[in-house]
Amino acid sequence: xxxxxxxxxxxxxxxxxxxxxxxxxxxxxxxxxxxxxxxxxxxxxxxxxxxxxxxxxxxxxxxxxxxxxxxxxxxxxxxxxxxxxxxxxxxxxxxxxxxxxxxxxxxxxxxxxxxxxxxxxxxxxxxxxxxxxxxxxxxxxxxxxxxxxxxxxxxxxxxxxxxxxxxxxxxxxxxxxxxxxxxxxxxxxx
Amino acid sequence: xxxxxxxxxxxxxxxxxxxxxxxxxxxxxxxxxxxxxxxxxxxxxxxxxxxxxxxxxxxxxxxxxxxxxxxxxxxxxxxxxxxxxxxxxxxxxxxx
Numbered sequence: 001x002x003x004x005x006x007x008x009x010x011x012x013x014x015x016x017x018x019x020x021x022x023x024x025x026x027x028x029x030x031x032x033x034x035x036x037x038x039x040x041x042x043x044x045x046x047x048x049x050x051x052x053x054x055x056x057x058x059x060x061x062x063x064x065x066x067x068x069x070x071x072x073x074x075x076x077x078x079x080x081x082x083x084x085x086x087x088x089x090x091x092x093x094x095x096x097x098x099x100x101x102x103x104x105x106x107x108x109x110x111x112x113x114x115x116x117x118x119x120x121x122x123x124x125x126x127x128x129x130x131x132x133x134x135x136x137x138x139x140x141x142x143x144x145x146x147x148x149x150x151x152x153x154x155x156x157x158x159x160x161x162x163x164x165x166x167x168x169x170x171x172x173x174x175x176x177x178x179x180x181x182x183x184x185x186x187x188x189x190x
Numbered sequence: 191x192x193x194x195x196x197x198x199x200x201x202x203x204x205x206x207x208x209x210x211x212x213x214x215x216x217x218x219x220x221x222x223x224x225x226x227x228x229x230x231x232x233x234x235x236x237x238x239x240x241x242x243x244x245x246x247x248x249x250x251x252x253x254x255x256x257x258x259x260x261x262x263x264x265x266x267x268x269x270x271x272x273x274x275x276x277x278x279x280x281x282x283x284x285x286x
Contacts, residue, residue, distance in 0.1 A: 016221055023217040028210035035208035045213065052220045113194045123202035130199065146200050181196045 004068045012059050019059075023052055026069060030076050036143050037080040039087075039132070051079045070157075077140070077158045084136035098187070102126050106184070130180045138173035145170055 002010075002021070010018035027048060034047040054075055062071050098106065105122035108115070117123070131139050144155045152170070156163045273280075 016224070019224075020217050020221055023220055027212050027216060031212055032208050032210035045216070045219075048216070049220050049223055053223055056224050109195060109198065110191075113191060113198070116198055118198055118201045119205055120202065123199055124206060127199040127203040131203075147203050149204070178192065178196065181199070182192055185192060185195060 005064060008059065008062065008064075008068060011056070019056055022055075022068070026072055027052070029069070030072065033073065033076045034080060034083075036147065037084055037139070043083065043087075047076075047079050047083050050082075051076050054079065074158050074160070077144075078160075081136060081140050081159070084139055088136055099125065102129075110185075126184065130177060130184065133180050134173060134176055137169050138176050141166065141169045142173045142177060145173075 002018070004022070004025075007018040007022050011022065030048050030051050031044065034044045034051075038044040038047055051072070055072055058075070062068065099122070101120075101122040102125055105116065105120055105126065108117075131142065134142065140159065141155065144150045144158065145152075150158070152163055152166050155161070155166045155170075159166070161169070
């Protein structure tokens with residue numbers, strides 16, 4: 001079995017079979033990351049395809065200072081961010097009305113906040129709705145910081161933003177998220 | 191209550207890892223796209239050329255303005271130019 005660096009060297013020479021082996025090895029991780037941002041499975045596939053096409057085109061610029069996986073995840077985060085910005089520009093409809101299950105979960109939460117089930121599908125749907133309303137940079141930073149539980153330094157490396165910029169964006173994102181959560185509570189109280 | 195709800199919702203999102211399943215033979219689709227090469231969008235190419243040209247034009251006009259200002263900023267001959275241009279209106283009887 002060839003190592004990653006052997007496969008990368010061969011792929012740089014134009015050996016597509018070696019690049020295919022890299023795709024097969026790393027695509028589950030890229031799919032997992034893309035599914036955090038994209039709304040439909042076809043969008044997820046488009047993001048993953050874009051990531052690997054860019055990886056192939058930029059393979060010459062990869063310097064083996066960090067593992068290939070880190071480099072690829074940086075590309076993935078950039079592609080996901082581009083996807084979020086394009087989706088925002090095309091003004092994809094975000095459905096704001098709560099479904100019956102979400103409404104019931106909110107009622108249970110308001111009756112007994114501690115007892116509300118975190119494992120419920122409705123809770124996950126509610127948080128996806130809140131995240132979908134955030135601007136692209138805020139959504140990206142909240143996902144990396146709160147859901148993937150990465151450090152500010154890691155986010156800075158993944159996104160290419162400076163550490164202070166990540167902190168500023170995280171602060172702003174939390175404020176925006178808080179406003180949307182408040183709106184959810186207000187909507188339920190009415 | 192707001193903070194509690196925020197914590198609960200984030201915890202709910204953290205509990206489930208997004209699935210890492212891959213569609214069948216997806217790597218083939220990627221390789222086919224790589225072999226097909228980039229799709230050329232003529233509008234994008236034009237847009238890129240025009241935006242570069244626009245930036246260059248703005249740069250040239252700024253440089254020309256700066257140069258003109260430095261050269262003629264305190265030039266008192268400007269009114270003469272004005273007289274020459276408006277001479278035909280000031281002296282309608284004169285023919286050249």
